[in-house]
Amino acid sequence: xxxxELKKRIRQASNIKLxxxxxxxxxxxxxxxxxxMPIQKxxxxxxxxxxxxxxxxxxxPVVLASIATVVLLGGGTxxxxxxxxxxxxxxxxKIHINEEVRGTLATSAKSRGEWAIxxxxxxxxxxTALAQASRLSDETNGEVQSRLKEHIAEARAQAKxxxxxxxxxxxxxxxxxxxxxxxAHESVLLEASTGITDTNSREQILSVLSGVRASISxxxxxxxxxxxxxxxxxxxxxxxxxxxxSSRAAGERSAADGAQVATSxxxxxxxxxxxxxxxxxxxxAEAARRRIEIATEDILRLLPEIPEEKRSLVDARLAAARSAxxxxxxxxxxxxxxxxxxxxxxxxxxAVEARALAQxxxxxxxxxxTNEISPNMENGGSIKIESADDSSVIDVRDKDRDxxxxxxxxxxx
Amino acid sequence: xxxxxxxxxxxxxxxxxxxxxxxxxYRFALLKTSHPETAEDILQDTFTKTWDYCTGxxxxxxxxxxxxxxxxxxxxxxxxxxxxxxxxxxEEEGFYATDPNPGLxxxxxxxxxxxxxxxxxxxxxxxDIILLRYTEGLGPKEIAEIVGLAENTVSVRIHRGMDRxxxxxxxxxPDSKTERNAYE
Numbered sequence: 001x002x003x004x005e006l007k008k009r010i011r012q013a014s015n016i017k018l019x020x021x022x023x024x025x026x027x028x029x030x031x032x033x034x035x036x037m038p039i040q041k042x043x044x045x046x047x048x049x050x051x052x053x054x055x056x057x058x059x060x061p062v063v064l065a066s067i068a069t070v071v072l073l074g075g076g077t078x079x080x081x082x083x084x085x086x087x088x089x090x091x092x093x094k095i096h097i098n099e100e101v102r103g104t105l106a107t108s109a110k111s112r113g114e115w116a117i118x119x120x121x122x123x124x125x126x127x128t129a130l131a132q133a134s135r136l137s138d139e140t141n142g143e144v145q146s147r148l149k150e151h152i153a154e155a156r157a158q159a160k161x162x163x164x165x166x167x168x169x170x171x172x173x174x175x176x177x178x179x180x181x182x183x184a185h186e187s188v189l190l191e192a193s194t195g196i197t198d199t200n201s202r203e204q205i206l207s208v209l210s211g212v213r214a215s216i217s218x219x220x221x222x223x224x225x226x227x228x229x230x231x232x233x234x235x236x237x238x239x240x241x242x243x244x245x246s247s248r249a250a251g252e253r254s255a256a257d258g259a260q261v262a263t264s265x266x267x268x269x270x271x272x273x274x275x276x277x278x279x280x281x282x283x284x285a286e287a288a289r290r291r292i293e294i295a296t297e298d299i300l301r302l303l304p305e306i307p308e309e310k311r312s313l314v315d316a317r318l319a320a321a322r323s324a325x326x327x328x329x330x331x332x333x334x335x336x337x338x339x340x341x342x343x344x345x346x347x348x349x350x351a352v353e354a355r356a357l358a359q360x361x362x363x364x365x366x367x368x369x370t371n372e373i374s375p376n377m378e379n380g381g382s383i384k385i386e387s388a389d390d391s392s393v394i395d396v397r398d399k400d401r402d403x404x405x406x407x408x409x410x411x412x413x
Numbered sequence: 414x415x416x417x418x419x420x421x422x423x424x425x426x427x428x429x430x431x432x433x434x435x436x437x438x439y440r441f442a443l444l445k446t447s448h449p450e451t452a453e454d455i456l457q458d459t460f461t462k463t464w465d466y467c468t469g470x471x472x473x474x475x476x477x478x479x480x481x482x483x484x485x486x487x488x489x490x491x492x493x494x495x496x497x498x499x500x501x502x503x504e505e506e507g508f509y510a511t512d513p514n515p516g517l518x519x520x521x522x523x524x525x526x527x528x529x530x531x532x533x534x535x536x537x538x539x540x541d542i543i544l545l546r547y548t549e550g551l552g553p554k555e556i557a558e559i560v561g562l563a564e565n566t567v568s569v570r571i572h573r574g575m576d577r578x579x580x581x582x583x584x585x586x587p588d589s590k591t592e593r594n595a596y597e
Contacts, residue, residue, distance in 0.1 A: 006528070006579065007547050012517070013529040014548040018439035018456070026457050027431060034424055034464050108454055167450065 032104055085126050085133075086140040095147070110167070113158030113174035117181055120151035121360070124185040124212070131205035134198045141204045145211050152178065152215050169287055169348075176349045180356035182216050188360070281337060284344040285328065291348050292321050295355040305362035314358045321350035423467050430476040431460055437477075437549055438484045444544055445488045455491065459484040475555075481545065482559045531582040539574030546571050 081093035099119060106112040127144045130136040155178045163171035189209040196202045295318055306314060328343035438459050443452035462483050463473065473479045517525065532540060545556045553571065557564040 003575070006575070006582070009525055009528040010532065010543065010547040010578075012525045013532055014440065014444055014544060016440045016443055018436045018453075022439075022453050023435055026435065026453065026460070027428070029457060030431060030460050030464070031428070033461055034427060107457055109450055161450065167448075 029104065029107070085130055085135070086143050087130075087135060087137075109158045109161045110170045110174065113155045113162070113170075114177070116151045116154035116158065117174070117178050120148055120155065120178070121181055121185070123148040123151065124189070124208075127205065127208045128185075128188060128192045131192060131196055131201045131208075134196075134201045136201050136204040136208075138204075141207060145208060148208075148211065149215070152182075172345075172349065173291075173352050176352040177356045179216065180353040181360055182212055184357050184360035186212050186216070278337075281332060281341055281344070284341055284348070285332075288321075288325055288328070288344040288347040288351065291351040292318075292325060295321065295351040295358075298355050299358045302358045302362040306358060307361060310357075310361040314354055314361065317350055317354035317357060321347045321354055324350060426476075427460075427464060427467060430463075430473075430480065434477055434480050435460075438480055441481065441484060441544065441549065442488060444548070445541070446491060451491065455484060455487050458487050462487075477551070478555050478558055481549070481551070481555075485541075485559050528578075528582060531578050534581050535574060535577055539570055539577055542567060542570045543574045543578065 081090040081098055084091040084094050099122075103112070103115055106115040123144050127136060127141070127148075130140055130144075155174060159171045159174040159178070162168075162174065186209065189205055189212065193202055193205045193209065196205060299314055299318060303311065324343045324347035328340045328347060331337075331340035331343060435456060439452050439456045442455040442459075443449060446452055446455070459480055463480060467473060532543065535543065541560060542556055545551045545559065546553075551559070553567045554564050556562075557567045560567070562570075
């Protein structure tokens, strides 16, 4: 083959195109980014160098967050909106500005998945708070549930994306965390429903509860369907962790099974190529060890904030993770590589769940202590959004998402 | 005035650069990392970092070179954190199937695959430079600026890299082996 032919073959061998969808998505992100980060040249003459040195020393997401929350809305409005509930005047600011802006900072599939889970948690916390204040109506319930479904679907889509991008560990982590969060909130909703005497609110919260259960169940089925595609992973499905399970609520069990299927795919990925390699075992062992360490540190830190009655749940999950890890070490020493791999994977999942449970229950306790329902602003309330060269007053009560976004866009320009 | 019209001009030329070079940067990142999602992240980071540079009032004259330099540095960072897999991994995942080389017959396709494997076996030292030279069509001077080497070194590596590639691609025939050994 002569030189020219070889050069031609090199071009053909590396002929790859950026998928259209990814190309458009990245372009949209960049368009938003450059709007948030205008050229500073003119400003530079107005501020001292130390002002910019400070910002330059910050990481880009921090700069973005500062711009988004401080410049666009003024810290007060954005902050006030954070504590609102569906039906409050500032609630659209929370949903369409604060959360959307935070969403643009999540650039990887994993961070997008985690942010979607965080948003799902916010909706669940809002539903609980509304029901406890007898404010959960058909309308607000519908709003919360429809957003909740979107966030859950987004988290699952990102997990799937990670899986297809060969990040099985990240995918399993997001899936396990989502199921753990949903199951933890399931018990929170159940408890809240027992304390509510108002029939309508009780019915509404039970409807949220059944929505959560349906989501857990659909995730379970979806994951099972996926797992069926992999014959190797399929065999792992029958593994059900025994000790400490009996006390768990039925929904939690179902959620855990869903997560188990997802993590079994993680193990399955290593097995696909045949025998479990020593390298695969090392990677999985390290991932599980790291996850247990992180979970232990976080749980110890959060322990004082976790209600007494929930601590045993968290402890049991972490103990099960450690026990699976120890068993994995024993199996490995005895030469059962496949069993060892499955147990490392199980340890990984249990550690993620333990940490998520601790986080949910500590937040729940904090909210119970400090978070009161934010009062509805009086009718006719309005928000003032200011920028250096423009000032706008919009009546949020009558405005939808488009109106808010248009105003912000105008200010940005 | 100044600032808003300047902002608009810069915005337009920045987005035009994205439209023109997004594919090349993604391809380079993907060939280096073998991980579509990482390649997409590198693409995004390349452009946000470039915009950060522009916002300081600095001008980018040669977009292609500049973008490749940023992308190359990001890839080096990525390598420091995690060793990438291989071009074979992309093939196993059927990634090339989304963009086949149309019009090639089975024999030519097999040749392309052999070249792909040969590129994969090249040491990084040569691989990056060969890809920048023949896939992206950059000259030795431009490559030298991107990878931070002297132009002369780049030219030598292109030459040696092609020799290596040829050796990997065209296995030594039994009848020429003794002759070749005599030279080595």
